[in-house]
Amino acid sequence: MNVQLLIDTASWILLLSGSAFVFLGGLGLLRMPDLYTRMHAASLTDTLGSLFILLGIMLQMDWTSSLAKLVAVIGFLLVTNPTATYALANAALLAGEKPRTAPAPEKP
Amino acid sequence: MILTVLGFLLLTLLVIVTGAIVRTANLFAAVVLLSLFSLLMAANFFLLDAADVALTEAAVGAGISTVLMLAALALTAETEKTASRLKWVAAGTVTALTLVLLYATLSIPRMGDPSAPVHQHVAPWYLQNTPHLIDIPNVVSAILASFRGYDTLGEVFVVFTAGIGVLFMLGMRRFPAGKRRIPPPQTLGLKHHLVPRTVGTFILPFIILFGLYVQFHGEHGPGGGFQAGAIMAAAFILYALLEGERRALDIVPPRVLMLLLASGAFLYGAVGVMCMLLGGNFLDYNVLAADPVAGQHLGIMLVELGVGVSVTGVLLSIYHAFAKREPA
Structure with a gap:
């Protein structure tokens, strides 16, 4: 079994799925109806999208200090992005932004 | 090749963001867009191998100045005062300046040209x-x-x-020193x-x-x-x-x-x-x-x-x- 081929394949899968998440995040940002669902879509780009793309890039790198830096970047992104999303949603809620919900079902 | 495409993409985005900054009347949106502008600019600098400038632009432009402007905005109104009509003097000045700048770009050397003046002066030394x-x-x-x-x-x-x-x-x-009241x-x-x-x-x-x-x-x-x-x-x-x-x-x-x-x-x-x-x-x-x-x-x-x-x-x-x- 060719190890390099295996690594390349894994790297491609990660890069493509990362790109897919980024694309879906962008699509959701445009198409979703209200702020909260849009933020949900955007958080996909922040976490899974960037995580997979960075992992895919890491598989293509040699064992240098840049690799360690990317690990640090991933850790930083995984900690800060959900926090930022939470803070944004919280601020929106406090500012009085109402989630768009389906109308209450008619009483039979 | 791929770098050229990326550069064009970034510059196009830059133009779009600039247009949005000028168009928007909501100042908070303008500040966030300015931060985006700085981030794009940082990516641009990085593409041109100017890592130091890119780092500065990202830290100062996208980071600190956004916070400072938001802090300033917290003290003032959220929306811009809209100008009611076109100001002809201003429009004329801007148009003339644009034409002059466009004319000046004609004599700018191509990007990365080794015979450009900037690469002939003190840089080699x-x-x-x-x-x-x-x-x-x-x-x-x-x-x-x-x-x-x-x-x-x-x-x-x-x-x-x-x-x-x-x-x-x-x-x-x-x-006031010593006096520990409960802050608002x-x-x-x-x-x-x-x-x-x-x-x-x-x-x-x-x-x-x-x-x-x-x-x-x-x-x-x-x-x-x-x-x-x-x-x-x-x-x-x-x-x-x-x-x-x-x-x-x-x-x-x-x-x-x-x-x-x-x-x-x-x-x-x-x-x-x-x-x-x-x-x-x-x-x-x-x-x-x-x-x-x-x-x-x-x-x-x-x-x-x-x-x-x-x-x-x-x-x-x-x-x-x-x-x-x-x-x-």
């Missing part, structure tokens, strides 16, 4: 002589802190002057928001560590005093946002801020005077140590430290000057 005169890998730091040390001294004093200018106009909050909820920061506060206190040490790394690794990689100052200031501003103005000013009181603000610029100037006392020219670091190259290293390190300290002090003072005026 710097590249050739930095290894044996200063012996640090990052030529940008060598130029900034040593070859063009006068210019950087001027920049530091511009930053310093801006800082004291803002302080003269807005002043700095002084909490707005000054409590994000105390009631557990998640940002926990995460914020967790990453704060890392931000400071990164700031120190950028400060003292500036001779070997991209970085230096300006970037490090912005990052350090960002760390303390984050603390102020999380824990409230009062706790932040307890840690770095206005007195210390003033000291930082002045001592950075003073350190830079003092290094220059020191060189003169040791028999060299102003800011000629060769005389600082027995070996000229070691002297250059010492001089650059001290000067960059001065820049970093001054920038931290100025940015923090400006932030606190805005924050204290928020209705408490």
